[in-house]
Amino acid sequence: MISVRGLKKHYRVHKRPPGLKAALKSLFKREYTTVPAVDGIDFEIKPGERVGFLGPNGAGKTTTLQVLAGLLYPSDGEVRVDGHLPQKREVAFLKKIMLVMGQKQQLLWDLPPSDTFELNRAIYDVPRDEAKKRVDGLIELLQIGDVVNKPTRQLSLGERMKCELAAALVHGPKVLFLDEPTIGLDVSMQVVMRDFIRTYNEQFGATLILTSHYMDDVAALCPRVIVIDKGQLSYDGGLDELVQRVRPEKRVAFRLSAAVPLSALEGLGKVVKNDGAEAVLQVPVEQVNAVVGKALQSLPVKDLTVENPPLEEVMSELFSRSRAEKGKAA
Amino acid sequence: MTRTLRALPTLLRIGLAEAVAYRAEMFVWVLSTTMPFVMWVMWSSVAERTPVVGQSGKAYSASAFSAYFFCAFIVRQIVSSWASWEMNFEVRQGTLAMRLLRPIHPMISYAMGHIAALPLRFFVVTPVTVALLLTCLDELPKDPRIWALWVPCMVGAWLVAFLSNIAVGTLCFFMESSLKVMEVWLACLMVFSGYLIPLDLFPPALRAVADVLPFHYQIGVPIEVMTGRHTFEQTARLVATQWAWAFALLMLSLVAWRSGVKRFQAFGG
Amino acid sequence: MGRYLQLLKLQLRTSALLAAQYRWDFLIDGLISLVWAATAIAPLLIVYSGRSQTMIPGWSMNEALVVTGWFILLQAILEGAINPGLQAVVDHIRKGTLDFVLLKPADAQFLVSTSRFQLWRVVSVGTGIAVFFIAFGRMGRAPSPAGLAQATVLLCTATLVLYSMWILIVSTAFYVVKVDNLTYMFSSIFDAARWPSSVFRGVLKAVFTFVIPLALMTTWPAEALLGRLEPVTLVYAIAASLGFAAASRTVWLLSLRRYASAGG
Numbered sequence: 001m002i003s004v005r006g007l008k009k010h011y012r013v014h015k016r017p018p019g020l021k022a023a024l025k026s027l028f029k030r031e032y033t034t035v036p037a038v039d040g041i042d043f044e045i046k047p048g049e050r051v052g053f054l055g056p057n058g059a060g061k062t063t064t065l066q067v068l069a070g071l072l073y074p075s076d077g078e079v080r081v082d083g084h085l086p087q088k089r090e091v092a093f094l095k096k097i098m099l100v101m102g103q104k105q106q107l108l109w110d111l112p113p114s115d116t117f118e119l120n121r122a123i124y125d126v127p128r129d130e131a132k133k134r135v136d137g138l139i140e141l142l143q144i145g146d147v148v149n150k151p152t153r154q155l156s157l158g159e160r161m162k163c164e165l166a167a168a169l170v171h172g173p174k175v176l177f178l179d180e181p182t183i184g185l186d187v188s189m190q191v192v193m194r195d196f197i198r199t200y201n202e203q204f205g206a207t208l209i210l211t212s213h214y215m216d217d218v219a220a221l222c223p224r225v226i227v228i229d230k231g232q233l234s235y236d237g238g239l240d241e242l243v244q245r246v247r248p249e250k251r252v253a254f255r256l257s258a259a260v261p262l263s264a265l266e267g268l269g270k271v272v273k274n275d276g277a278e279a280v281l282q283v284p285v286e287q288v289n290a291v292v293g294k295a296l297q298s299l300p301v302k303d304l305t306v307e308n309p310p311l312e313e314v315m316s317e318l319f320s321r322s323r324a325e326k327g328k329a330a
Numbered sequence: 331m332t333r334t335l336r337a338l339p340t341l342l343r344i345g346l347a348e349a350v351a352y353r354a355e356m357f358v359w360v361l362s363t364t365m366p367f368v369m370w371v372m373w374s375s376v377a378e379r380t381p382v383v384g385q386s387g388k389a390y391s392a393s394a395f396s397a398y399f400f401c402a403f404i405v406r407q408i409v410s411s412w413a414s415w416e417m418n419f420e421v422r423q424g425t426l427a428m429r430l431l432r433p434i435h436p437m438i439s440y441a442m443g444h445i446a447a448l449p450l451r452f453f454v455v456t457p458v459t460v461a462l463l464l465t466c467l468d469e470l471p472k473d474p475r476i477w478a479l480w481v482p483c484m485v486g487a488w489l490v491a492f493l494s495n496i497a498v499g500t501l502c503f504f505m506e507s508s509l510k511v512m513e514v515w516l517a518c519l520m521v522f523s524g525y526l527i528p529l530d531l532f533p534p535a536l537r538a539v540a541d542v543l544p545f546h547y548q549i550g551v552p553i554e555v556m557t558g559r560h561t562f563e564q565t566a567r568l569v570a571t572q573w574a575w576a577f578a579l580l581m582l583s584l585v586a587w588r589s590g591v592k593r594f595q596a597f598g599g
Numbered sequence: 600m601g602r603y604l605q606l607l608k609l610q611l612r613t614s615a616l617l618a619a620q621y622r623w624d625f626l627i628d629g630l631i632s633l634v635w636a637a638t639a640i641a642p643l644l645i646v647y648s649g650r651s652q653t654m655i656p657g658w659s660m661n662e663a664l665v666v667t668g669w670f671i672l673l674q675a676i677l678e679g680a681i682n683p684g685l686q687a688v689v690d691h692i693r694k695g696t697l698d699f700v701l702l703k704p705a706d707a708q709f710l711v712s713t714s715r716f717q718l719w720r721v722v723s724v725g726t727g728i729a730v731f732f733i734a735f736g737r738m739g740r741a742p743s744p745a746g747l748a749q750a751t752v753l754l755c756t757a758t759l760v761l762y763s764m765w766i767l768i769v770s771t772a773f774y775v776v777k778v779d780n781l782t783y784m785f786s787s788i789f790d791a792a793r794w795p796s797s798v799f800r801g802v803l804k805a806v807f808t809f810v811i812p813l814a815l816m817t818t819w820p821a822e823a824l825l826g827r828l829e830p831v832t833l834v835y836a837i838a839a840s841l842g843f844a845a846a847s848r849t850v851w852l853l854s855l856r857r858y859a860s861a862g863g
Binding site: 049066071072073097103105106110115119122125151 | 333336337339340341347348351353372423424425427428430431432433434439468515591592594596597
């Protein structure tokens with residue numbers, strides 16, 4: 001469905017040095033630098049897959065999405081989406097895809113979302129009955145029946161984002177690019193959006209690429225993740241394997257009936273937390289059983305759980321590690 | 331093509347709904363186009379003291395000035411474009427990307443938005459037209475053939491206004507903002523279109539400059555046709571030149587749009 | 600007071616930095632200034648020349664040119680120093696970011712008024728002064744020192760009135776949602792100030808004297824330079840400008856209070 005080979009996107013930007021003097025100087029002479037936003041990426045995505053793009057700010061996730069959607073021209077390499085070269089922006093291609101950006105909206109600000117739905121129906125030339133069926137389905141699924149006839153400006157952020165998604169799906173795109181679709185939403189609304197996106201993917205078999213700051217989005221939605229850092233692909237595969245690879249440790253959390261001294265814990269593993277009521281240890285996977293056994297004998301344990309380290313921490317470790325490696329290489 | 335045609339009625343309907351939502355803004359804009367009335371007062375006070383004679387040898391009486399500036403107001407209401415502001419705004423907000431994702435040429439959706447705003451304009455145009463008919467009927471041409479040509483003349487004027495706006499608007503792909511260029515364009519429009527001063531009163535040197543620029547065809551020509559300043563043959567020639575300008579501007583804006591989008595794809599929005 | 604001067608200096612510096620960044624603006628603003636000057640002067644040439652030989656009562660061509668010079672000068676002040684800052688208020692209100700301004704420990708009106716300057720509009724100030732030189736050169740005389748002094752006072756009152764009117768208009772932005780066009784509207788009404796006020800009669804004369812005192816902005820300063828201003832007019836001008844300033848400050852404070860109580 002999507003194939004990306006050797007994708008590069010370089011920008012030439014004007015250096016803007018700080019200070020008035022330097023600014024005056026740049027009136028006459030400008031210096032440019034080339035910034036490699038994406039610097040050689042390859043991947044293939046099969047129809048119906050849900051893939052998450054992970055990476056720190058400025059890693060090149062959004063740039064990659066924009067190239068895939070045909071908004072940006074690749075500097076080098078080849079990108080194909082369902083057989084089309086996106087940058088040509090052919091009508092047949094545009095009708096197959098949609099890009100939803102959490103920070104940019106397509107809904108008409110002073111009109112109700114239903115008008116935007118109708119506008120998109122006309123622009124994408126969807127037959128009326130087909131569009132009606134689809135829009136009714138979307139309204140029910142997203143539970144936006146009572147907001148689609150209010151002017152967009154009066155809607156809450158969550159309602160607006162739901163309508164934004166619905167507007168993007170009026171033409172039933174086969175490929176859906178989602179750039180930070182849950183940004184700024186509260187936790188329960190994030191869950192609603194996630195459930196909807198998964199349902200849409202399962203019902204219609206649409207291919208889905210998502211970038212998000214919220215690791216939970218990616219964990220809940222995407223069996224496969226692609227990690228982009230500094231414009232390069234640093235991981236492509238299952239989310240669980242990624243966690244295994246970066247942090248081959250588990251977290252063992254004990255609820256304690258009495259406080260224990262730090263020294264009693266330090267022999268068992270790396271202490272993450274010890275506040276009297278709860279203690280958390282970080283333990284290599286193969287030692288988990290032994291540690292649990294020892295702890296049950298020596299500590300006043302009421303209850304214990306074994307879990308993966310939080311995804312946020314895994315990511316920050318992954319990114320800081322790859323940065324350190326690059327620093328060494330340079 | 332037929333796909334685009336099928337979309338037009340919906341584009342117009344939504345456009346009208348938007349225009350209704352922005353009616354207060356339109357009203358403020360109308361207040362800012364009252365300059366013809368100020369010019370009318372000024373010129374008719376001049377005309378009452380001394381005779382005003384144009385380069386063509388025809389005199390302008392006080393009532394001729396009334397007719398001229400009433401028509402100037404009417405033409406300005408119908409022939410107006412804000413496409414370059416829209417484009418600059420969308421480039422700055424990054425929402426132009428959303429427009430580029432849609433399988434319809436953005437110039438068409440801008441044009442439909444403009445046309446959809448016209449019905450509201452008639453609320454302002456109608457009373458002024460009534461005033462024009464009541465007070466200056468004698469100044470208007472009696473030849474029905476001229477009025478037949480006036481219709482394509484208004485359409486041509488609108489095309490010149492819209493397409494030149496698009497052409498200037500596409501510059502925002504190449505520079506931070508093309509609003510400043512638009513300001514220069516507007517300033518030239520004010521002087522060289524005949525909006526503030528009938529071109530017939532220009533000294534020959536300025537008149538020669540105005541004749542080679544497109545501005546006259548956007549506002550001055552329709553006014554002159556409405557106020558019977560030209561014979562039928564002259565009118566036909568002017569309308570033909572006007573449509574040639576519209577065609578040239580269409581080609582220019584299509585090319586500018588295409589290379590602008592190329593540049594947008596290279597540098598990002 | 601010293602703190603506000605410091606602030607003003609800082610804000611000017613930021614504007615200077617911005618102006619240097621947009622280097623093409625220098626050329627374009629220069630061009631705009633020349634074109635606007637041409638639009639201001641061309642009608643005069645047409646009224647006073649050609650076959651029609653018409654004129655404005657009580658004003659020779661060169662005298663009317665002095666009015667045009669004032670018009671160009673004040674337009675430069677309006678668009679360079681007054682418009683940009685107040686446009687910023689309109690933007691703030693629309694985006695709901697005015698709260699950040701109100702949170703700062705300084706007078707909000709001062710902060711928004713000085714927040715942006717279009718420094719390249721200085722070119723237009725030069726154009727306006729050049730027009731004075733041309734006009735007086737053609738008349739073969741120079742303004743008297745007394746006339747210059749009066750004109751300087753009137754320049755201050757005119758700027759104050761322009762600024763106050765602007766504050767009044769911007770205050771409506773708190774009540775009406777969409778005011779993007781207001782700047783545009785005011786600029787185009789100000790356009791009528793390019794003519795000596797004696798061309799207007801009837802209703803327009805009343806409007807342009809009492810509601811929008813255009814005479815105070817361009818005609819009176821021109822008369823001062825030409826040395827034919829009635830001294831008592833100076834008193835009117837000062838009184839009117841102070842009145843406008845007081846009114847606009849009051850309305851601004853009332854609007855802010857309304858904004859605060861409405862919760863944005």
